[in-house]
Amino acid sequence: MNDKSKLLRQQLKSGSIVRVMGAHNGLGAKLIERAGFDAVWSSGLEISTAHALPDANILTMTETFEAARGIHEATALPVVCDCDTGYGNAANVKHMVRKYEAAGLAAAVMEDKIFPKVNSFIPGRQDLVSISEFCGKLRAAKEAQQTPGFMVFARVEALIAGLGMEEALRRARAYAEAGADGIVIHSKSSSPEEVLQFARAWDRPIPLVSIPTTYFKITAHELEKAGFRMVIYANQGLRASIRAMESAFRTICETGTTESLESQITPMKEVFELQGMKDMKADEERFSGRDPVQAVIPAGRDHQFQPDLKNLLEDKPLCMLDIQGKTLIERQMDALHSVGISKIHVITGHLREKIKADGAQLLFNPDYGKYQCAQSILFAREHLRQDTLVLYSDILFDRKILDRLLQSPHAITLVVDRSYRSLPFRDKTLDRVALEPLPVSASGRRLSLDLFKPVQRIGHRWEEEAAPTHEFVGIALFRRKGLAQLIEAWEDALEKFADSAFQEAPTAWQADLTDLLQYLVDRGIPVHSLEIDQGWSEIHSRTDYDRALTHFQTSSKSILV
Numbered sequence: 132m133n134d135k136s137k138l139l140r141q142q143l144k145s146g147s148i149v150r151v152m153g154a155h156n157g158l159g160a161k162l163i164e165r166a167g168f169d170a171v172w173s174s175g176l177e178i179s180t181a182h183a184l185p186d187a188n189i190l191t192m193t194e195t196f197e198a199a200r201g202i203h204e205a206t207a208l209p210v211v212c213d214c215d216t217g218y219g220n221a222a223n224v225k226h227m228v229r230k231y232e233a234a235g236l237a238a239a240v241m242e243d244k245i246f247p248k249v250n251s252f253i254p255g256r257q258d259l260v261s262i263s264e265f266c267g268k269l270r271a272a273k274e275a276q277q278t279p280g281f282m283v284f285a286r287v288e289a290l291i292a293g294l295g296m297e298e299a300l301r302r303a304r305a306y307a308e309a310g311a312d313g314i315v316i317h318s319k320s321s322s323p324e325e326v327l328q329f330a331r332a333w334d335r336p337i338p339l340v341s342i343p344t345t346y347f348k349i350t351a352h353e354l355e356k357a358g359f360r361m362v363i364y365a366n367q368g369l370r371a372s373i374r375a376m377e378s379a380f381r382t383i384c385e386t387g388t389t390e391s392l393e394s395q396i397t398p399m400k401e402v403f404e405l406q407g408m409k410d411m412k413a414d415e416e417r418f419s420g421r422d423p424v425q426a427v428i429p430a431g432r433d434h435q436f437q438p439d440l441k442n443l444l445e446d447k448p449l450c451m452l453d454i455q456g457k458t459l460i461e462r463q464m465d466a467l468h469s470v471g472i473s474k475i476h477v478i479t480g481h482l483r484e485k486i487k488a489d490g491a492q493l494l495f496n497p498d499y500g501k502y503q504c505a506q507s508i509l510f511a512r513e514h515l516r517q518d519t520l521v522l523y524s525d526i527l528f529d530r531k532i533l534d535r536l537l538q539s540p541h542a543i544t545l546v547v548d549r550s551y552r553s554l555p556f557r558d559k560t561l562d563r564v565a566l567e568p569l570p571v572s573a574s575g576r577r578l579s580l581d582l583f584k585p586v587q588r589i590g591h592r593w594e595e596e597a598a599p600t601h602e603f604v605g606i607a608l609f610r611r612k613g614l615a616q617l618i619e620a621w622e623d624a625l626e627k628f629a630d631s632a633f634q635e636a637p638t639a640w641q642a643d644l645t646d647l648l649q650y651l652v653d654r655g656i657p658v659h660s661l662e663i664d665q666g667w668s669e670i671h672s673r674t675d676y677d678r679a680l681t682h683f684q685t686s687s688k689s690i691l692v
């Protein structure tokens with residue numbers, strides 16, 4: 132039995148009515164699943180309309196089947212397929228059932244109209260085949276299926292064709308006798324009375340299905356009480372999207388801009404989510420042949436900020452600052468997820484009970500108040516056994532930076548901003564960097580472009596004559612080798628400088644990451660850089676915070692960071 136037909140059979144046996152929503156592609160199926168429906172209806176009307184063609188067997192069985200398969204592949208829900216009349220006689224039906232069943236679709240619904248059919252709500256020809264002919268097609272369908280689970284529903288069109296209740300019941304009973312697994316009783320009445328009357332008279336054990344397109348006032352609960360086991364909302368998704376698209380298109384055409392729409396339409400970020408971009412990125416990382424990369428976010432420190440920002444941080448650490456509906460750490464984690472980094476350690480300390488970072492592992496550093504960043508990162512040393520991206524908890528950044536950083540082949544790579552040189556202020560607390568100039572060849576030209584220049588010096592304190600050229604932004608990638616070098620340098624520094632000045636820190640214990648990095652450089656261990664030109668911001672003041680709020684004001688901008 133295929134898994135989806137098994138699931139559908141279980142749903143039909145449960146106490147509640149099975150709620151099925153119509154789709155014509157995988158996207159529709161995804162949205163249906165997210166909304167909480169039990170199953171998807173692969174609708175002939177929707178599929179035809181999506182091709183801008185009449186729902187009248189203009190599309191072939193193969194085209195309709197491919198659409199159903201696309202729907203099925205995009206969702207974990209069972210797919211109930213609109214198979215029109217079975218696309219011909221019993222021989223066509225057998226071929227059809229084999230294809231649908233083999234593809235993993237849960238059920239086929241076949242109607243008793245003459246091929247080629249026309250949509251049930253179109254006046255004019257709605258003629259039915261004879262009961263015996265349709266029973267033959269049902270028997271062919273049941274005989275063709277390879278596993279016992281696949282379901283074949285018979286759709287009774289007698290009420291649509293104006294043949295009356297008696298004929299509808301006669302047909303439904305005959306179809307049940309021929310092996311149908313369920314009966315769809317279709318009606319074009321604006322009142323549910325017809326189908327309710329049918330349900331009252333229904334006296335066979337197989338489930339009844341309603342498609343309340345025209346008698347839309349009835350609720351699923353009322354249908355359930357009347358004895359229906361499944362309700363199919365066949366085309367409302369299509370109709371909602373036509374209305375929404377038409378209105379958006381008109382606005383853009385009339386105004387010449389999309390601006391007024393941006394807050395109403397789905398942000399690109401959500402579009403990527405629906406595509407499954409996150410999983411794809413994670414797969415790329417997993418199967419790249421490289422070590423998977425994890426992240427460490429040191430978020431334990433109680434930053435000494437200016438009072439204008441401090442007021443906002445009385446009851447929460449900086450990483451929990453809300454920026455247009457998402458916390459700083461949520462935005463960082465989104466960025467990490469977008470490049471396939473899903474294993475994230477957050478080192479906590481100050482107000483640790485306030486930190487919420489779903490999916491991350493929180494590590495409490497009890498010494499957070501005594502020491503600085505180096506101790507905080509190395510507190511996670513037990514976990515530093517695979518390539519690790521270290522990310523300061525106080526920054527926002529363009530996620531493209533991560534894409535580029537992950538390309539680095541070097542053991543240690545720091546992201547450095549060259550716009551430092553044109554900064555209007557010279558804050559002494561900035562982590563400043565000087566890069567080694569690349570040697571110029573005798574001819575004055577070199578063909579290779581080295582994206583990752585070596586770091587010559589890093590720190591806060593600079594002699595007057597020395598000129599830092601860049602700023603360390605607080606993002607660093609340590610490959611395994613780089614981590615081993617970092618840990619070794621930390622142990623060495625603690626041994627030698629536990630009680631004496633270490634680089635710019637009073638002791639090794641109080642070292643910043645920059646001190647440790649400079650210690651590595653001093654020992655001849657290469658530390659490389661990825662040069663960027665802006666594209667990030669720390670959040671240290673109210674001005675920084677306001678800038679971030681403005682950036683994320685319109686959701687469309689949030690695709691960037």
Ligand code: SPV
Binds near residue numbers: 153177213251365
């Ligand atoms: C479909 O969705 O294609 C159907 C249901 O067959 S209805 O259009 O309501 O007849």
Ligand code: MG
Binds near residue numbers: 176186213215
């Ligand atoms: Mg149909």
